[in-house]
Amino acid sequence: MKQKITDIQPHNKFPSHHQLFLDKKPFVIIPSKLVENLGLRVGLEIESQTIEKLIAADEAMRAKNFALNILRENIYSKTQMTQQLEREGFKEQTVETIIIELINSGHIRDRLFAEKWIQRRQKSNPRGRTVLKQELIEKGVDPKTAEQVLAEVKVEDEKKLALQIAQKRAKQYKRLPIHVAKRRLHGFLARRGFESETIMQVIEKVL
Secondary structure (H helix, E strand, C coil): CCEEEEEEEECCCCCCEEEEEECCEEEEEEEHHHHHHCCCCCCCEECHHHHHHHHHHHHHHHHHHHHHHHHCCCCCCHHHHHHHHHHCCCCHHHHHHHHHHHHHCCCCCHHHHHHHHHHHHHHHCCCCHHHHHHHHHHCCCCHHHHHHHHHCCCHHHHHHHHHHHHHHHHHHHCCCCHHHHHHHHHHHHHHCCCCHHHHHHHHHHHC
8 A cells, every 4th residue: 555755854863864754644764865765755655665665774773873872871792782772672684784784883892892891890890811701701792702802911910900809808817727718718719710820829929
């Protein structure tokens, strides 16, 4: 069934988009270039196939605007953004298309996400490589990228973090026999992802 385009107006909020009206009712907001590409004009009667294309374009625009909006507040990995878009109810094909666009435009960069995540962890809640790698994978960063970023973390920097944590924790073990204190501190640091060699060196310094 055909419907008639009764008006095409520039959109105030999105300058590069137009609002279409079908039978005097607001229909969809689409990119201005699509209006020209599809040859849309007032008085034109359009088929359902064309309407489907318009709806798809409208959803893609809304999905991209949603993604760009939340990217202003935080950095997202590819997997995290995919989940965000899916939760908003966007179709699978639309999500795949927008994710590719965001990657190509540099808005989604898993490597940058991994670097920022590690930086935040080191400042607020330090963890060793093992735990950091697992956290990054859980956030949607592929293992290879996680390993590459973690490889750039200097061993000496990680040892300093482990030492800082150990010094604070060791205060709780002052009244314990030395062998018990060492065992507990070893377990504490291991659970935070620090490697055995680093743990042993740190324990010798604080206990």
